[in-house]
Amino acid sequence: MDEIIRVENLSKTFRTPFRRKRVDAVSNVSFVVRRGEIFGFLGPNGAGKTTTIKMLTGLIQPTAGTVSMLGGGPADLSVRARIGFLPEQPYFYDYLTPVELLDVFGRIFGIPARIRKERIESLLTQVGLFEARNRTLRKFSKGMLQRTGIAQALLNDPELVILDEPLSGLDPVGRKEVNDLIATLRQQGKTIFFSSHILADIERLCDRVVILDRGVTKAAGTLSELLTSDSGEREILAGGITDVSGLNGLDGVVRCETYGTDAVRIVCESAASDRLVGTLLRAGGTILGVNDRRISLEQLFVSRTIREKSCPATDNEGEVRGVSE
Amino acid sequence: MKNGFADSIRRTFAIARNTVLEAIRNRAFLGMGIAAFGLVVSSIALSSLAVRDQAERVLVDFGLAATSLMEIVIAITMGVILVFKEIDRKTFYLVLPKPIRRSEVIAGKFVGLLGVLGASLLLMAAGWLISLQVKGISIPAGVPQALLLVWAQAALITSVAIFFSSFASPVLSGVFTFGVFMVGSSVTVLQELMQARKGMLATPGPARLIAEGAVAVFPDLSVFNVGKELILRIPVTWEYVGASMLYCGFYCLFFLAIGALVFQRRDFS
Numbered sequence: 174m175d176e177i178i179r180v181e182n183l184s185k186t187f188r189t190p191f192r193r194k195r196v197d198a199v200s201n202v203s204f205v206v207r208r209g210e211i212f213g214f215l216g217p218n219g220a221g222k223t224t225t226i227k228m229l230t231g232l233i234q235p236t237a238g239t240v241s242m243l244g245g246g247p248a249d250l251s252v253r254a255r256i257g258f259l260p261e262q263p264y265f266y267d268y269l270t271p272v273e274l275l276d277v278f279g280r281i282f283g284i285p286a287r288i289r290k291e292r293i294e295s296l297l298t299q300v301g302l303f304e305a306r307n308r309t310l311r312k313f314s315k316g317m318l319q320r321t322g323i324a325q326a327l328l329n330d331p332e333l334v335i336l337d338e339p340l341s342g343l344d345p346v347g348r349k350e351v352n353d354l355i356a357t358l359r360q361q362g363k364t365i366f367f368s369s370h371i372l373a374d375i376e377r378l379c380d381r382v383v384i385l386d387r388g389v390t391k392a393a394g395t396l397s398e399l400l401t402s403d404s405g406e407r408e409i410l411a412g413g414i415t416d417v418s419g420l421n422g423l424d425g426v427v428r429c430e431t432y433g434t435d436a437v438r439i440v441c442e443s444a445a446s447d448r449l450v451g452t453l454l455r456a457g458g459t460i461l462g463v464n465d466r467r468i469s470l471e472q473l474f475v476s477r478t479i480r481e482k483s484c485p486a487t488d489n490e491g492e493v494r495g496v497s498e
Numbered sequence: 499m500k501n502g503f504a505d506s507i508r509r510t511f512a513i514a515r516n517t518v519l520e521a522i523r524n525r526a527f528l529g530m531g532i533a534a535f536g537l538v539v540s541s542i543a544l545s546s547l548a549v550r551d552q553a554e555r556v557l558v559d560f561g562l563a564a565t566s567l568m569e570i571v572i573a574i575t576m577g578v579i580l581v582f583k584e585i586d587r588k589t590f591y592l593v594l595p596k597p598i599r600r601s602e603v604i605a606g607k608f609v610g611l612l613g614v615l616g617a618s619l620l621l622m623a624a625g626w627l628i629s630l631q632v633k634g635i636s637i638p639a640g641v642p643q644a645l646l647l648v649w650a651q652a653a654l655i656t657s658v659a660i661f662f663s664s665f666a667s668p669v670l671s672g673v674f675t676f677g678v679f680m681v682g683s684s685v686t687v688l689q690e691l692m693q694a695r696k697g698m699l700a701t702p703g704p705a706r707l708i709a710e711g712a713v714a715v716f717p718d719l720s721v722f723n724v725g726k727e728l729i730l731r732i733p734v735t736w737e738y739v740g741a742s743m744l745y746c747g748f749y750c751l752f753f754l755a756i757g758a759l760v761f762q763r764r765d766f767s
Contacts (some may be wrong), residue, residue, distance in 0.1 A: 187767065200732045206658060224767070227766065227767065230594075231595060231767060232590075232591060232593035232595065232765070232766040233765040233767050234763075234765060250597040250598070251597070251600070253595060253596060253598075254597040256595070258592075258595045258596075260588070260591040261590065263588075263591065263592060264588040264589050264591065264592070265585050265589065266516065266520065266589055268519070268523040268524070269516075269519065273519070277512055277515070277516045278592070278593075278596060279514075280508065280509075280511075280512035280515070280597050281509050281593070281597065281598050282596065282597060283505060284595075311517065322592075323740040325592060367716075393686055410655075439677060444504070
């Protein structure tokens with residue numbers, strides 16, 4: 174699968190206006206986004222997600238590191254022509270109607286007039302704004318503006334869609350519609366780079382994620398890798414054993430419970446699983462299954478961000494899991 | 499995607515078109531246009547206060563001066579506000595990631611404002627010419643040339659305003675641009691004072707050095723003022739207008755190029 178985005182050691186340092194104090198918004202962030210996947214970019218507020226996205230879209234220049242997208246850099250016009258971008262809380266020319274706004278952007282993209290007209294109508298229908306197409310944007314609700322933002326991000330039929338918090342400001346119905354739209358875009362073969370802190374949506378939609386906190390990568394990989402590896406626990410399902418009282422005292426067992434009428438489920442530390450399997454077999458049991466125990470994305474997110482807030486900033490580097498390939 | 503000159507022009511005009519739309523739908527600008535029209539038409543009332551044989555002079559001089567002044571006011575206010583507003587309201591976040599160069603955005607804003615200045619100039623010129631007709635004064639032959647020069651002067655000031663607004667706040671940009679206008683309007687006076695060798699500018703020193711620097715760097719805006727020629731019915735040749743337009747074009751390119759360079763390096767954080 175070919176790479177759509179490659180970010181290597183990306184850093185951005187700002188200076189405060191008067192005291193010229195250094196603020197490291199993003200430090201040595203690296204990741205790769207592959208063609209056709211939905212890539213989640215996770216992190217609490219102030220994690221550096223939007224700063225990273227602004228570097229991807231050329232709105233700000235990195236202090237260090239490189240960004241390569243669709244075979245070029247963020248400044249290449251031919252690359253930008255193949256990208257759709259929805260900024261966080263997009264601001265619009267509120268004196269325009271959505272049709273006029275999309276027309277301005279369509280002209281910038283160089284979409285011929287007839288195709289432009291058709292595509293604008295189709296997109297406004299797709300995001301549910303066709304009825305409001307002749308109303309000025311200053312009369313739009315927050316949710317309607319978000320949909321307008323999504324429409325403009327798809328105007329050029331992009332290969333790569335970068336969405337910064339696309340679900341913010343949407344009601345549950347709107348969120349579902351946008352989620353469905355993102356799923357449809359994936360079916361169309363588009364690559365989606367999607368930042369959010371709504372974990373349920375990330376977990377449902379994304380193939381791979383990067384978790385960012387205070388500008389530093391805290392975790393990167395496929396969801397299944399991260400959610401299983403991070404628990405450090407395994408689950409053993411054993412038949413022929415019904416008495417759990419003896420098992421609870423064994424070294425490495427986290428907890429134990431009956432499962433059905435003649436089986437037990439043992440949650441144990443991963444390192445102790447082989448030894449426990451041997452013990453169970455010697456006790457006359459049969460092993461029905463051994464699986465890495467999954468944690469939820471929320472648990473992973475909390476363990477990687479909130480827990481570490483109490484740690485000194487200098488400890489951050491030790492937590493970086495490296496580039497996700 | 500082709501990145502040729504035609505594409506660049508297309509993108510520039512997309513921004514220009516939007517700039518004109520913004521001005522048309524901006525109530526403040528509409529108010530400014532109506533005020534300008536009213537000011538020019540009010541020259542009728544002013545001319546009735548003048549000595550009988552001076553009415554024509556007042557109408558021609560005041561009408562052109564009022565038109566020129568209002569064009570400068572529009573150029574400065576729109577020039578300093580439009581770029582800043584896009585930065586402040588973050589509408590650039592949607593535009594700049596698209597396949598458009600930042601220099602094309604600056605050029606598009608400028609071209610759009612030229613259109614706005616042209617439209618307001620036509621409105622004021624209509625008011626001015628109507629007042630001349632009402633008072634039974636024949637329209638001087640050099641009016642089209644004079645109006646074109648007023649427009650060129652406003653274009654030059656717009657490029658200065660856009661240059662400053664690429665890095666400064668609207669208030670500072672407005673003050674700096676007005677400063678350039680004032681110094682530019684005084685270049686001829688400074689030259690005359692230096693040649694006359696009188697007062698502070700007579701001997702070498704800091705004052706003369708500053709004056710020489712100002713004369714060398716600042717555009718001489720008096721080249722765009724042909725009010726005297728109009729009153730005295732002295733013809734303003736198209737050759738003169740062409741040369742003045744070239745002069746204006748050079749300064750516009752200079753200010754817009756530096757503005758685009760500053761804008762290119764700017765972070766939108």
